[in-house]
Amino acid sequence: MKLFFGAGYAHPITLCTDVRDNLPLDRKYHYRDGRSMAEAAKCWCAASGSLPDSISKAVGSNELTTAHFEYPTRVWGGGVSMTDIMAFVPDGIVAVEAKVDEPFDELVSSWIFEEEHKNSESPPHRTAVVERYANALRLNSAQLLDIRYQLLQRTLAAALTARENSAPKAWMIVQSFSPAGAQIKSQNREDFDRFVKLVGSAPTIEDVQVRLAWVSDAFS
Template identity: 30%
Template structure:
């Protein structure tokens, strides 16, 4: 993946980075909704700023978005191709930098559960990748078989990028565009692995992994 990026000309610029633009770029789909919501904001989307402030966590009192990278690829050991995060944000906070991996959601799930992703005869690459994720997130395999693999990857991506820029804080944020917060239960089951109590429209944490304060958040956009 190139390390060079060009300025966005608006939401339509995001379309080119999708794996299947004609299928994924439609009103009511997460990629489309996320692009239009974040591009129309002077800093962070209002709902995100409100949830940050209402969390009562000091680090989220004053978050300034510096850069955003749509469809950002993060390589994980054991994989031939990098998985794409819907949006990677580097933000400035009081004590330094905060990396945010934003996962947009409307109707689509968080992909396969870990056991289905692995299959009955997992390749050496998949086994290597899973072991890396488990080590990074300090989790045990027997606890994550029914967890959605995508949640593991997005959280790992936030931590990996935090290490790259020496950020002490990182957030995995789900930005939902469904009133009923579809798939929140999957998110909640994942966050509970870290002995946290997830809530809709809230930020929880931190837990500390390799010197990085890791937070989790869910925001439901009413549009």
């Protein structure tokens, strides 16, 4: 057994719909054919204990130790990053963010103020988090304002998970799904390319180099 739901091994995934069945009741609607969660589950289950071909090409091997859907990582600022799939491979970890056309959430400039109506202390707290990212990436915080916060968070989750597990390598890969034959320059791809142009293809964060990649798969 190599596929699991969550960080541990208590919830094995044998069928793609097991991912849906392990979701909390109020989140089960996220699992729908043609949406990223279902397409990723079908793709990874179909790989039969190996990395999917698109991921293996980015990593350089198809060997898989375990992969965990909805993997939680405590990140800077106290929040929890729920990585779509955190895969453990013999020489590292691979954090996978699956997308169809779902966006990478808010721009950093909007994320800072997202909770201000609930908590006036949130913007200063989030500004400090952004400054921490900027310092780690050797940038100034203003350069991060038009970056999608989710890309920063998932990159950090990859680095923290690699460090916690003494893994020598780490990847953060966007696995994009689209109808067979479709060639669409998506907003997500533009956001990802802008992120890579700013931080480089293998930024170092928390003393871990995280290789960034985009791969494409057709709907199963």
